[in-house]
Amino acid sequence: MKHAFENIVVGGGHAGVEAALVSARMDINTLLITMEKTAIARMSCNPAIGGLAKGHLVAEIDALGGEMAKVIDITGIQFKMLNRSKGRAVWSPRAQADKNQYSLEIQKRVMNQDNLSVIEDIATKIVVENSRIVAVETINHGSIPCKTAIITAGTFLNGLIHIGMDQFSGGRLDEKSAVGLTESLNKIGIKSGRLKTGTPPRIKADTIDYTKVLPQYGDKDPIPFSFQTERFSPKNIPCYITHTTKTTHEILYRGLDRSPLYSGKIRGVGPRYCPSIEDKIVRFGDRNSHQIFLEPEWENANQVYVNGFSTSLPLDIQLRGLRSIPGLENAEIIKPGYAIEYDYFPSYQLKRTLETKLIGGLFLAGQVNGTSGYEEAAALGLVAGINAALNIREEKPFFLDRSEAYIGVLIDDLITKSPNEPYRMFTSSAEYRLLLRFDNADMRLSHKGHLLGLINDHYFKTANTKRATIKAAINFLESTTVCPADINPILQNQNESTIHSGVLLQKILCRPGFHISALLSFFPADLLSRIRQYKGLDDQIEIDVKYKGYIHRQIKQIDRFKRQESLRIPGSLDYSNIKSITKEAREKLHKFRPETIGQASRIPGVSPSDITSLMILLKR
Numbered sequence: 001m002k003h004a005f006e007n008i009v010v011g012g013g014h015a016g017v018e019a020a021l022v023s024a025r026m027d028i029n030t031l032l033i034t035m036e037k038t039a040i041a042r043m044s045c046n047p048a049i050g051g052l053a054k055g056h057l058v059a060e061i062d063a064l065g066g067e068m069a070k071v072i073d074i075t076g077i078q079f080k081m082l083n084r085s086k087g088r089a090v091w092s093p094r095a096q097a098d099k100n101q102y103s104l105e106i107q108k109r110v111m112n113q114d115n116l117s118v119i120e121d122i123a124t125k126i127v128v129e130n131s132r133i134v135a136v137e138t139i140n141h142g143s144i145p146c147k148t149a150i151i152t153a154g155t156f157l158n159g160l161i162h163i164g165m166d167q168f169s170g171g172r173l174d175e176k177s178a179v180g181l182t183e184s185l186n187k188i189g190i191k192s193g194r195l196k197t198g199t200p201p202r203i204k205a206d207t208i209d210y211t212k213v214l215p216q217y218g219d220k221d222p223i224p225f226s227f228q229t230e231r232f233s234p235k236n237i238p239c240y241i242t243h244t245t246k247t248t249h250e251i252l253y254r255g256l257d258r259s260p261l262y263s264g265k266i267r268g269v270g271p272r273y274c275p276s277i278e279d280k281i282v283r284f285g286d287r288n289s290h291q292i293f294l295e296p297e298w299e300n301a302n303q304v305y306v307n308g309f310s311t312s313l314p315l316d317i318q319l320r321g322l323r324s325i326p327g328l329e330n331a332e333i334i335k336p337g338y339a340i341e342y343d344y345f346p347s348y349q350l351k352r353t354l355e356t357k358l359i360g361g362l363f364l365a366g367q368v369n370g371t372s373g374y375e376e377a378a379a380l381g382l383v384a385g386i387n388a389a390l391n392i393r394e395e396k397p398f399f400l401d402r403s404e405a406y407i408g409v410l411i412d413d414l415i416t417k418s419p420n421e422p423y424r425m426f427t428s429s430a431e432y433r434l435l436l437r438f439d440n441a442d443m444r445l446s447h448k449g450h451l452l453g454l455i456n457d458h459y460f461k462t463a464n465t466k467r468a469t470i471k472a473a474i475n476f477l478e479s480t481t482v483c484p485a486d487i488n489p490i491l492q493n494q495n496e497s498t499i500h501s502g503v504l505l506q507k508i509l510c511r512p513g514f515h516i517s518a519l520l521s522f523f524p525a526d527l528l529s530r531i532r533q534y535k536g537l538d539d540q541i542e543i544d545v546k547y548k549g550y551i552h553r554q555i556k557q558i559d560r561f562k563r564q565e566s567l568r569i570p571g572s573l574d575y576s577n578i579k580s581i582t583k584e585a586r587e588k589l590h591k592f593r594p595e596t597i598g599q600a601s602r603i604p605g606v607s608p609s610d611i612t613s614l615m616i617l618l619k620r
């Protein structure tokens with residue numbers, strides 16, 4: 001069969017664009033099939049990138065050669081480091097986006113990418129021969145042969161939108177749903193389920209009374225997401241805070257009889273951590289108020305996103321509810337809030353490369369894997385795109401484990417736990433989070449991106465230089481003794497107890513609350529200028545010195561973890577004959593078909609004694 005296109009990506013959302021760009025950059029002739037070119041990389045919901053743990057994902061996508069970080073750095077309108085009051089491991093950047101510019105900038109990169117073609121169409125069927133994908137069928141372009149395909153259809157598969165008692169088909173408001181693809185995948189044996197998500201109303205900015213809401217600015221000295229961003233002086237456009245009132249809750253309560261969520265019309269499971277406002281007032285009935293953030297959707301926008309007010313209640317209730325909120329007494333709605341139900345494919349059906357276990361060359365990425373969020377989608381798209389390219393080139397697959405990246409945690413959670421509610425990334429999901437920081441993503445991963453040909457030599461070298469500088473600085477701190485006459489004035493200045501004999505600089509730095517900036521004058525000039533070359537590098541040196549003990553402990557744990565990860569389980573293993581493990585473990589292992597002992601040990605229902613039995617059997 002002649003392949004004009006080797007890899008087909010279905011869907012130009014956040015997963016699809018990363019998948020398509022990376023595959024094309026790996027010299028694979030790639031076709032992106034998407035419903036609407038102007039909707040490429042559209043933000044369906046909040047106009048923001050990053051946030052807790054999501055910011056880590058964005059930095060990792062960047063270190064591996066993805067686009068999200070670079071594009072938000074040039075289209076963001078407010079940047080903020082979240083969690084500053086907590087430990088450094090969980091600091092996470094977030095940016096308000098100009099969502100129009102974001103999507104336009106991505107479109108520009110997609111359209112200008114060599115090896116990448118884009119058509120507007122709807123994929124309706126996957127064609128399979130001998131358990132391998134051979135073509136994707138579309139409505140207008142017929143059957144298009146391929147060697148691999150990545151489905152990134154987001155919330156569009158049999159999408160059903162709910163506003164009050166009204167329900168209608170759609171992939172997002174004012175966009176068609178995609179029919180046929182789920183049924184086609186079901187026919188070839190891939191199981192699907194139903195999930196739900198929701199979005200708040202958008203209101204007119206000039207109907208807000210700004211005297212009653214509190215402005216919220218970003219950081220004065222913000223840090224970019226991408227380690228490749230060299231010039232960074234973004235805008236700092238405020239959001240505004242207000243809150244619901246007792247009256248709001250009474251209004252919403254009275255509308256519950258017309259809520260699709262509470263009348264049983266919505267069957268799909270929604271995101272527990274991101275409840276609708278009606279969910280909040282029912283679940284947290286004792287609270288008289290919930291915080292609301294008013295976020296501009298782009299620069300000088302007259303359209304404002306009402307963050308915290310996601311709802312599928314009828315429009316009249318939405319409006320009355322909004323108007324009971326301080327500052328929104330005269331609010332006018334531009335677009336109503338709504339809920340959407342859509343098909344997804346439970347993720348136990350995937351390998352860690354995101355290829356389906358059932359059909360060779362067929363990959364799934366993004367919201368269709370049961371995740372929620374732009375960042376999760378982009379991370380999955382990137383990994384699927386890389387692996388589709390490697391699959392075509394018949395090269396070793398690419399994957400990240402839990403000790404290497406949040407992306408590794410995300411994929412491992414998906415394939416070993418197969419969540420049946422929308423999955424989102426949390427810092428608490430990453431057990432090695434002290435090592436997997438936002439600030440060191442480039443040093444952790446850019447060598448992998450470079451090996452894949454996705455990070456150029458210049459930025460690869462930058463990451464290496466940073467690593468070497470940190471090492472040199474730590475050596476200096478650990479080997480340089482400071483005498484009382486030199487350090488005591490600094491200590492006194494910081495209300496710290498003074499010293500009476502020489503002490504290593506490292507010991508001084510380890511004092512709680514003591515910052516490395518006070519010690520920089522002790523560094524030799526050349527080392528200091530290397531440190532100052534990279535913003536935030538002094539902080540990284542401080543973290544590595546202060547948390548050395550914890551970091552070493554995590555490195556030891558990782559050694560143990562890696563040993564289990566390297567024990568492979570043959571794909572052909574017949575679990576039904578293994579009598580030494582429990583019935584539940586047999587069923588779970590048969591369903592999930594883990595690739596390694598490590599993965600098997602994380603499947604709920606598989607106990608440590610099942611794992612011991614399995615290891616004995618594999619040794620034999």
Ligand SMILES: Cc1cc2nc3c(=O)[nH]c(=O)nc-3n(C[C@H](O)[C@H](O)[C@H](O)COP(=O)(O)OP(=O)(O)OC[C@H]3O[C@@H](n4cnc5c(N)ncnc54)[C@H](O)[C@@H]3O)c2cc1C
Nearest residue numbers: 011013014015035044045123153154156178366367373377
């Ligand atoms: C109403 C709503 C509320 C949301 N709320 C939140 C939230 O609160 N928090 C959060 O983190 N995330 C939320 N999301 C999810 C967020 O939008 C997604 O996680 C993210 O956009 C998923 O990216 P994706 O690339 O998987 O899919 P999408 O961004 O949905 O993109 C899918 C793309 O595929 C195209 N497509 C689909 N089917 C076909 C086909 N058969 N043929 C050709 N093209 C096709 C579509 O046109 C679209 O361009 C919400 C989404 C919606 C719709």
